[in-house]
């Protein structure tokens with residue numbers, strides 16, 4: 001009996017303290033999904049010339065970086081990627097405010113590159129571990 005208890009205690013301890021895959025908590029997952037939804041609505045705004053939606057969703061996307069769940073990773077490179085992402089979302093919001101759809105479309109291209117680059121960085125970091 002004693003042995004069974006200690007084994008299950010170990011299992012619980014391991015499950016609690018095992019080094020988790022960096023970055024993913026339920027909160028992060030939800031936030032990252034919201035990020036995708038904003039990006040899809042930005043594409044919708046661009047393709048329907050909806051400036052208000054474009055401005056609103058660009059600002060909402062930039063604010064994702066303020067959430068505590070966004071800064072789960074503390075590495076300098078993650079911060080650099082995150083700063084770049086923030087800069088692009090702000091540029092996008094500025095283009096929306098100026099009602100410059102061509103510029104906004106170009107910045108949307110830069111935005112998708114920034115999604116891809118940060119994700120590639122995280123993937124490579126995991127492979128290297």
Ligand code: HEC
Nearest residue numbers: 022023024029032033035036039081082085114115118119
């Ligand atoms: C600064 C880094 C960074 C940038 C930029 C970034 N992401 Fe992410 N994203 C993450 C991290 C970290 C996770 C969590 C991944 C993990 O732990 O597997 C994530 C997860 C996701 C997920 C999966 C969510 C889930 O269901 O678990 C989606 C979808 C996603 N991102 C979309 C995007 C889109 C769209 C963009 C661009 C608008 C973007 N990301 C830009 C860091 C970033």
